[in-house]
Amino acid sequence: MEVLIGAGVLAATIRLATPVALAALGGVVTERSGVVNIALEGCMLVGAFFGVFAADKTGSLPAALAVAILAGLALAAMHAVAAITFRADQIVSGMALNILALGLTSYLDYQLYSSTGTPPTIPLVPNVHLGFLEKVPVLGGAVGDQSAIVWVTLAIVVFLQLFLFRTVPGLRLRSVGEHPRAADTLGIDVRRTRYWAVLASGALAALGGVYLSLSVAGSFSDNMTNGKGFIGLAAMIFGRWTPLGALGAALVFGYGDALSVSLQGVEVAGFVFPVQLLSTIPYLLTILAVAGFVGRSRMPAADGQPYESEGH
Amino acid sequence: MKRLLAFALMTMTVAAACGGGAGTASPSPSAAATSAAPSKTAAPTAAAVKVGLVTDVGGLNDKSFNALANQGRLDAEKDLKVQTSVTESKKQEDYVPNLTNYAQQKYDLVIAVGFLMTNATWKVAKQFPDVKFAIIDGAPANDKGDTENLPNVANLFFKEQEAGYLVGVIAATMAKNKVGKATHNTVCSMGGIPIPPVDRYIAGYQDAVKTVSPTTTILNGYSNDFVDQAKGKEVGLNHISKNCDILFQVAGASGLGYIQAAKDKGVYAIGVDADQAYVAPGTVLTSALKRVNKAVYDTIKAVVNKTFKAGDNSFNATNDGVGYGTLDPAVPADAKAAADKALADIKSGKITPKDAVQVK
Numbered sequence: 001m002e003v004l005i006g007a008g009v010l011a012a013t014i015r016l017a018t019p020v021a022l023a024a025l026g027g028v029v030t031e032r033s034g035v036v037n038i039a040l041e042g043c044m045l046v047g048a049f050f051g052v053f054a055a056d057k058t059g060s061l062p063a064a065l066a067v068a069i070l071a072g073l074a075l076a077a078m079h080a081v082a083a084i085t086f087r088a089d090q091i092v093s094g095m096a097l098n099i100l101a102l103g104l105t106s107y108l109d110y111q112l113y114s115s116t117g118t119p120p121t122i123p124l125v126p127n128v129h130l131g132f133l134e135k136v137p138v139l140g141g142a143v144g145d146q147s148a149i150v151w152v153t154l155a156i157v158v159f160l161q162l163f164l165f166r167t168v169p170g171l172r173l174r175s176v177g178e179h180p181r182a183a184d185t186l187g188i189d190v191r192r193t194r195y196w197a198v199l200a201s202g203a204l205a206a207l208g209g210v211y212l213s214l215s216v217a218g219s220f221s222d223n224m225t226n227g228k229g230f231i232g233l234a235a236m237i238f239g240r241w242t243p244l245g246a247l248g249a250a251l252v253f254g255y256g257d258a259l260s261v262s263l264q265g266v267e268v269a270g271f272v273f274p275v276q277l278l279s280t281i282p283y284l285l286t287i288l289a290v291a292g293f294v295g296r297s298r299m300p301a302a303d304g305q306p307y308e309s310e311g312h
Numbered sequence: 313m314k315r316l317l318a319f320a321l322m323t324m325t326v327a328a329a330c331g332g333g334a335g336t337a338s339p340s341p342s343a344a345a346t347s348a349a350p351s352k353t354a355a356p357t358a359a360a361v362k363v364g365l366v367t368d369v370g371g372l373n374d375k376s377f378n379a380l381a382n383q384g385r386l387d388a389e390k391d392l393k394v395q396t397s398v399t400e401s402k403k404q405e406d407y408v409p410n411l412t413n414y415a416q417q418k419y420d421l422v423i424a425v426g427f428l429m430t431n432a433t434w435k436v437a438k439q440f441p442d443v444k445f446a447i448i449d450g451a452p453a454n455d456k457g458d459t460e461n462l463p464n465v466a467n468l469f470f471k472e473q474e475a476g477y478l479v480g481v482i483a484a485t486m487a488k489n490k491v492g493k494a495t496h497n498t499v500c501s502m503g504g505i506p507i508p509p510v511d512r513y514i515a516g517y518q519d520a521v522k523t524v525s526p527t528t529t530i531l532n533g534y535s536n537d538f539v540d541q542a543k544g545k546e547v548g549l550n551h552i553s554k555n556c557d558i559l560f561q562v563a564g565a566s567g568l569g570y571i572q573a574a575k576d577k578g579v580y581a582i583g584v585d586a587d588q589a590y591v592a593p594g595t596v597l598t599s600a601l602k603r604v605n606k607a608v609y610d611t612i613k614a615v616v617n618k619t620f621k622a623g624d625n626s627f628n629a630t631n632d633g634v635g636y637g638t639l640d641p642a643v644p645a646d647a648k649a650a651a652d653k654a655l656a657d658i659k660s661g662k663i664t665p666k667d668a669v670q671v672k
Contacts, residue, residue: 012549110372216572221541222373265531
């Protein structure tokens with residue numbers, strides 16, 4: 001039981017789900033406005049690198065987080081210009097930016113840190129210790145010592161859920177993704193709304209990236225996001241383009257990853273699971289989850305379609 | 313029109329990215345300089361030996377395997393006056409084109425870095441019998457996956473189990489005597505993927521622990537990845553929760569996360585391939601060294617001296633192909649003495665470390 005729902009597994013689930021959840025939230029915001037942004041992977045990667053870079057150069061954590069998010073914003077802005085202003089193919093633009101992010105961060109890492117790696121003394125994001133939970137079984141171990149970014153992520157989920165479905169600007173953002181023509185007729189600036197949404201997605205993904213480098217790993221290594229931006233997009237679909245759903249989906253993926261670690265070396269009736277088999281758990285869970293739920297979800301009607309107003 | 317413009321912009325961005333990412337570094341300036349020199353002196357001797365290195369997907373900046381291979385290339389360029397060049401493989405489909413590219417340009421020696429390139433090397437080497445090839449950690453494998461040695465391919469193998477054994481002796485000695493933070497008499501290891509070069513390290517490590525300190529508990533795990541630090545860290549935290557306080561990583565960049573787990577929780581770690589003392593001073597006790605740079609350098613030298621040997625070439629403790637790295641001050645003198653004694657015994661043949669993993 002301990003290896004299935006113990007505090008250790010649940011804590012690992014939360015740690016592994018956080019970067020995926022942040023990418024998924026970025027995906028929700030941008031796709032709700034009607035722009036597909038597969039450059040989230042790249043935004044995460046530049047966030048991870050420039051966070052470490054700024055932490056090294058300034059020695060200040062707030063500066064590092066700010067630079068990381070700015071890097072994500074910059075990459076997202078390039079996508080916004082291509083996708084919204086120039087109405088380019090959003091998949092092509094996103095893919096190109098992912099390649100740019102991988103090349104750029106690998107190149108800079110090689111130039112700046114090739115022989116010694118990123119310094120081990122850079123400031124890291126602290127964990128939040130909840131002393132009063134220490135005595136509570138399971139829960140205390142699961143959430144009592146998580147990174148500050150984990151709690152920020154939770155706050156963002158609640159905020160976005162309320163923003164998108166309970167506020168006027170949220171309604172406007174969704175209307176732009178469902179029927180931009182109608183929104184335009186009613187005086188909503190489609191382009192500006194989409195710009196803000198794409199930028200927000202870049203910032204959220206960059207936060208996920210800097211979580212990996214400045215909270216989990218304490219360093220940068222090439223391609224360290226390892227596809228988590230894409231898994232985030234899967235979580236977004238599985239979570240039906242809602243912030244709460246995206247969080248739930250990210251937790252399912254995180255749980256699969258956590259199980260593939262906690263079940264290693266565990267003996268059940270004299271049988272030890274082979275590592276290769278355990279590594280398939282996250283994918284099996286994904287297939288089960290998608291086959292069971294995703295059939296009923298519906299993407300925003302104008303998702304991925306560039307908008308050209310009548311005036312042009 | 314705007315679409316076209318946007319597409320053009322994107323194409324340029326991609327091109328810039330590929331160039332910036334050192335997709336293909338042409339002969340470096342120093343190489344160009346050395347190769348230009350003979351023509352100026354108009355020496356009638358043969359042109360400088362040309363060496364091409366093709367990295368694995370880990371890239372030049374993995375701070376371990378590929379980086380060491382590249383170091384060997386640069387050392388050879390400096391000492392042996394050869395002309396060298398390097399190409400990074402971005403994905404596994406790049407292996408054949410990258411190797412072919414050098415072979416077509418009539419390079420004297422083409423070096424493939426890594427176990428995953430065995431089939432690609434077989435394909436290209438068969439097609440270019442006049443070009444010499446070397447492959448690190450493997451032997452040419454035909455399309456059925458069977459090893460098929462070729463007269464123009466040198467297989468550069470390492471006795472990783474010997475390096476694993478040496479660091480295992482240090483870990484076991486510290487665990488047995490409960491030195492410093494190693495209080496639970498439990499040592500662990502984590503591989504990337506269970507493939508032979510990884511498992512040989514772990515096998516040697518476990519063999520040493522079982523020999524030096526039979527009461528010590530051994531755990532082993534895999535991150536199933538060579539890139540993902542987050543996964544490596546989770547395996548580390550899992551091991552530490554089971555009382556491990558010496559963690560040996562054999563998982564490339566993913567293993568850096570394993571070391572970070574040890575650093576976070578205030579226990580010890582052991583690095584792999586390159587000397588990783590710098591990763592976390594005070595945490596990294598030492599590193600199991602695999603001197604890929606030496607293998608590359610020696611192979612280039614063999615081509616220059618016309619002593620190139622096709623088939624298996626072994627790099628081991630006896631010829632300094634493997635060893636242990638910088639010792640942290642936390643490592644006591646008796647642990648170092650035990651490791652040095654083990655090294656001497658391996659060289660003299662008194663100890664032959666096992667190459668099969670005992671604790672899976």
